[in-house]
Amino acid sequence: MNGKRTRIINDPSDLVPLLQAFGSEVHKKVFDELCKDWRTEAELAELIGDDQMVSRSVDMLRKSGLVETKWRVPQPGQSPEKEYHSTYSRVQANFWATMEDLSELIRLTFMSEEDLRGITASLRKQVEAGNTSLSNLSRELGLSQVFIRGVAKRAHGLNVRGQRVELSED
Numbered sequence: 176m177n178g179k180r181t182r183i184i185n186d187p188s189d190l191v192p193l194l195q196a197f198g199s200e201v202h203k204k205v206f207d208e209l210c211k212d213w214r215t216e217a218e219l220a221e222l223i224g225d226d227q228m229v230s231r232s233v234d235m236l237r238k239s240g241l242v243e244t245k246w247r248v249p250q251p252g253q254s255p256e257k258e259y260h261s262t263y264s265r266v267q268a269n270f271w272a273t274m275e276d277l278s279e280l281i282r283l284t285f286m287s288e289e290d291l292r293g294i295t296a297s298l299r300k301q302v303e304a305g306n307t308s309l310s311n312l313s314r315e316l317g318l319s320q321v322f323i324r325g326v327a328k329r330a331h332g333l334n335v336r337g338q339r340v341e342l343s344e345d
Contacts, residue, residue: 179264179265180262180263180264181263181266181267182240182262182266182267183266183267184266184268184269184270185270186270186324187270187272187276187277187280187321188280188321188324188335189239190280190281191280191325192235192236192238192239192240192329193239194284194285195235195239195329196232196235196236198284199232201223201225201228202232202236204222204223205219205223205232205233205236206232206236206241206242208222208223209236209242209259210261213245213247213258213259213260214258214259214260215256215257216229217256218258219232219233219259233259236259237259238331239328240262242259242260242261243259243260244257245257245260246258272321275319276319276321276322279319279321279322279325280321280325283322283326284325284329291329291330294316294318295333297316298326298333298340299332299342301315302333302341302342307340307341308338308339309323309324309338309339309340310338323340
């Protein structure tokens with residue numbers, strides 16, 4: 176089975192979803208269960224006990240690329256369900272960052288949803304208006320490119336593609 180793959184991190188903003196995943200007891204439990212076997216959200220909720228947090232954990236782990244998805248073949252008469260499994264069992268980090276950038280990313284990781292809401296809304300508004308370039312977004316918002324990349328990796332509905340921030344369907 177899968178699980179012997181190594182996640183290679185070349186961008187310090189990739190630390191944001193990793194630190195989020197392992198900075199929360201529920202996210203960590205969900206990830207640990209997904210390391211053991213393929214599980215549906217319902218199975219995870221039964222094991223962990225919090226439907227809403229399990230759903231948030233799975234979404235966050237999926238967005239960060241830490242879990243993979245497939246459809247479970249149903250029993251006759253039942254609907255198919257998505258099931259999840261961890262993608263990686265190891266990590267290798269190969270990047271440099273200034274202490275200022277690293278401190279911004281760590282602060283961003285543990286920033287409350289409420290504190291992040293305004294920044295995310297401003298970023299989303301710029302991207303919806305067609306301003307997707309990291310350098311232009313940095314200039315317009317007065318934030319570092321590293322911080323903007325981290326916000327986009329944490330926020331729902333935004334993705335980073337190269338030097339651009341884009342809207343996503345999820």
